[in-house]
Amino acid sequence: MTIDMDAIAAIKEIDSDGSTGLLKEIVNLFIDSIDPELSELKKVHLANDRHQVGEVAHRFKSSCQNVGAKNMAQLLLKLESEKETLSSEQRENIIQQIQSLAVEVRAELKKIIAT
Amino acid sequence: MFKHVTKETHILIVDDNPTDRLLLKGILKSLGHNNIQEAEDGGAAVSKIDNAILTRNGFHLVFLDIQMPKKGGLSALEAIRTHSKTQSLYVIMMTAAADPQNLQNSLKVGIDDFIVKPFNAETIDKKMSVFLSKKGF
Numbered sequence: 269m270t271i272d273m274d275a276i277a278a279i280k281e282i283d284s285d286g287s288t289g290l291l292k293e294i295v296n297l298f299i300d301s302i303d304p305e306l307s308e309l310k311k312v313h314l315a316n317d318r319h320q321v322g323e324v325a326h327r328f329k330s331s332c333q334n335v336g337a338k339n340m341a342q343l344l345l346k347l348e349s350e351k352e353t354l355s356s357e358q359r360e361n362i363i364q365q366i367q368s369l370a371v372e373v374r375a376e377l378k379k380i381i382a383t
Numbered sequence: 384m385f386k387h388v389t390k391e392t393h394i395l396i397v398d399d400n401p402t403d404r405l406l407l408k409g410i411l412k413s414l415g416h417n418n419i420q421e422a423e424d425g426g427a428a429v430s431k432i433d434n435a436i437l438t439r440n441g442f443h444l445v446f447l448d449i450q451m452p453k454k455g456g457l458s459a460l461e462a463i464r465t466h467s468k469t470q471s472l473y474v475i476m477m478t479a480a481a482d483p484q485n486l487q488n489s490l491k492v493g494i495d496d497f498i499v500k501p502f503n504a505e506t507i508d509k510k511m512s513v514f515l516s517k518k519g520f
Contacts, residue, residue, distance in 0.1 A: 275501075279406070282413045282504050290409040297402050326450055326479065331402040333501035 270372045275336030276380060292381045298335045299377060302370050305331070309347075309366075313359050321359065322351040337373045340366055392520060393440065394419045397428040397459065398448040398477065403500070407446060410507045424451045425459030436468050444514055446498075448477045449485045457485070460492050473514055477502070 276291065283290040305328040312320035329344035343366050347359065354362070394416055398404045404421050411419055420442075422428040428447070435441045445463070449456040456476060463469045476497040478486045486497060495517075496510055514520075 278503050279409075282409050288409065288412070290405075294402055294405055294409075297405060301402070323450075323452060327400050330400045330479065330500055334402045334406050 270339060270369060271376050272336035272338045295335055295377050295381045298331050299374055301331055302374060306367060306370065309363060313363060316356065318351045322348045335377060340369045340373060391418050392416055392443045395422060395428060395431060395442045395445045397422045397425065397445060399423050399451040410504045414508060414511060425454030425456060428459050429462045432469055442472060443518065444473045446475050446477055449489060457489055457492060460489060464493050473518060475510055
């Protein structure tokens with residue numbers, strides 16, 4: 269399970285009768301943001317712009333936390349908090365892990381909003 | 384959670400993260416607060432605050448993210464606190480657990496309250512209750 273269902277339950281609780289479609293809206297917004305965020309992350313990583321790596325990781329991490337993608341969030345936190353010390357190879361490795369996780373997260377979230 | 388029974392509060396959410404804005408807006412609406420505007424960075428926030436004053440429809444409360452591109456939360460906070468018409472505007476700073484230094488800096492400039500991300504409905508409910516009580520809504 270790549271999604272923390274407590275985070276999903278917390279969003280459902282806000283919209284308890286489902287009338288506003290909040291969960292679907294948040295999840296779709298997140299899914300749509302995955303590719304642009306990953307693309308931006310790779311771009312700033314390849315440019316060796318440590319500050320921007322931290323900025324992008326910070327923003328993406330927050331979105332991941334909202335939908336319960338906690339493993340992705342943890343890796344992004346590492347990129348953010350260790351942006352000054354990680355080597356280029358280490359960053360590359362973390363970004364690849366995030367990319368792999370994103371595939372699972374996207375599939376699982378799609379299942380969640382389909383039910 | 385119960386809806387807050389109040390006169391209408393005019394709220395501004397400032398955050399570069401769209402999912403954070405959407406989630407916070409959803410929580411505030413579930414609490415009965417529907418007069419909400421959004422800005423995606425500090426510069427846009429200050430413009431919205433200035434425009435709201437000009438139209439005599441000023442904000443009562445601002446949720447302000449610290450870390451944003453372009454004009455960040457701290458710069459926006461400084462602008463708010465130095466303007467005579469907004470210096471007492473109620474500001475709740477939003478911060479990630481990873482940046483305690485930013486929070487310390489914003490405390491120096493002057494915030495009314497803060498929340499640590501990721502936030503949930505219970506936290507926002509409590510913070511709103513404190514705001515409503517302090518401001519006499």
